[in-house]
Each structure stands twice: as C-alpha cells, then as structure tokens.
Amino acid sequence: MSIRVRFMALIAILSLIAAVSLAVVSYKFNVGQALKEAKVKGELVYNYMSSSRDYFRTEQLPLIYAAAGRDIFIPELMSSFAVARGVFETFAKRTPDYVFKQATKNPLVPSNKADAQELELISFFHKNQNLKEKEGQMVKNGQTYYYFAQPIRVTDETCLVCHGDPADAPDEQVDIYGEENGYGWEVGDTVSALIVYVPIQKALDKAKELATSLFLVGTAGIAILMLLIWIFFSRYIVKPVIMLEQRATEISLGKNLHESIVTPSQDEIGSLGRAIDRLRISIEKMLQRYK
C-alpha cells in the first residue's frame, strides 16, 4: 500500500472517530441540558400547585366551612382536588404544553383515571412506602415527557366518608359524580399520584438534529481536508519521488546520463534530487574516463 493511501486512511479513521465523538458528546450534553431545564420547570409547576393546595386546605377550607356550615358540600369550594383540577385547567389554557394530572386508580372524576404507566407508578409508590417523590421520563403517544410525581396515600378514615361507601358520601357528591366510580377506597392504600409532565420531545429532536449536522459538517470538512492533502501529496511528494525513481533507474542502466535532474523544491525531496544528480554527474564522468 502506498504511503499516501496509508496516511490518508489513518487521517480518515482518526477524523471519523473525532466527528462521531463530537456528535455523541454534543447529543449527550444537549439532552442533559433539556432534562435539567424540564426538571426546573416541572418542579416549579408542581411546587406552585401544591402550595396553592396547601394554602387552600390550611387557610381557606376552615373559613369556608365556618361560613357555609357542614351540611352543604360544594366540591369547587370544599375539595382541594377539585380546586387543583380547576386551577390547572385554567393554567393549561394559557400554557397547553404542561400536564398536571391527579392520576388515580379509581377516581370520582373520569379524567383523573390513571393510565397503565401511571398505575405502575402508583403501585411503585405503594411498594416503597417511604418514597415521597419520583421523577423520570415517560413516553406517551410517541412523545417523551419528563415527569415529577408524589403519591397520595389514604392515611386515615376521614377520606372514606367520601371515598368509602357511597351511602356515607354527601348527597351533593353522589348527585354530581354518581355512585359507580371513586368509592371503596381503603385505609393504607396508595390511591393516586399527583404528576406534572413537561414535554421534552422537541428538545430531544433538536439535540439529535444538532448532533447529526455536526457529524455531517465534520465529515464534509474531513472530505475537503483529505482532497487538499491528496493534491498536496501528489504534487510535492508522489510525482517528484516517481520522477526520481525513474531517473535513478535510468542512471543505473546508463541511460540519459547527460540530462540533468531538476527538482525545484528546497525540501528533503529537493536534496534527494540534487544528491541523485551528483551521482549522475559522477557516473557520467567515470564512464567518460573509461571510454
């Protein structure tokens, strides 16, 4: 294999490794950034939702009961879950990208029904009783989301007034939500997970696009570089070396001894050319002396 081909192959392999590494590093970095950003956003939305829920329960609810009495039940005024759902539905009209879901195994409100992945998450929370929160990635309908979730556990009997036997629940509740779903909960069960989803599919696609274009630009750069190296090699190394090799062969056969060797370059090949030319002159003189 010629020096030129060996050299070019080495450069091609090293450059390809560099281009691939660059693309991979860029992809990983951008995915990491996207996840970090999604985490910040998700936790912000989650904290806002749970703060408003806490404020409702500790500050507003006692005042509402004091004003309205215990004989009447209006979910929008008296259920922190109804308030959270309403607040988020309003929020989502303005920022449709985020999703906040009170994913529940057996809910009163049909839209709160947990899907298969959410059921898994709820049962994971149930198996890990000390776990207070969980985050990660979930793919839904081909879209990747970052999620942040906290469990809802039925810790005492108070919940069962409304989520146990429908006969015990306030009449207004049964009128609104019916008797079919959202009842029969048990103390000690993990019934629900409050989850915020932040979409990251666009950011992931972008990271992939960027990595691909980095790779393509890198390879195009390598191709141009290799072309330039090829031309340089041909012109300044391969051609003169072939010429010198031919002339040296001719000299060894005693041919064209009177023709001087011209190598215009001042580099190592130039020196080699001049050395072979001196050899030619010596041999020519020696042969003349013999004659």
Ligand code: HEC
């Ligand atoms: C006074 C009745 C009442 C009590 C007590 C009550 N809930 Fe509810 N709960 C409701 C109503 C009504 C809804 C539906 C709210 C809405 O419209 O979004 C609801 C919704 C929920 C949801 C959302 C899923 C669904 O069913 O749609 C969860 C989770 C939940 N409650 C958990 C609890 C827990 C845990 C407790 C005890 C700490 C509790 N609830 C106590 C009436 C009650």
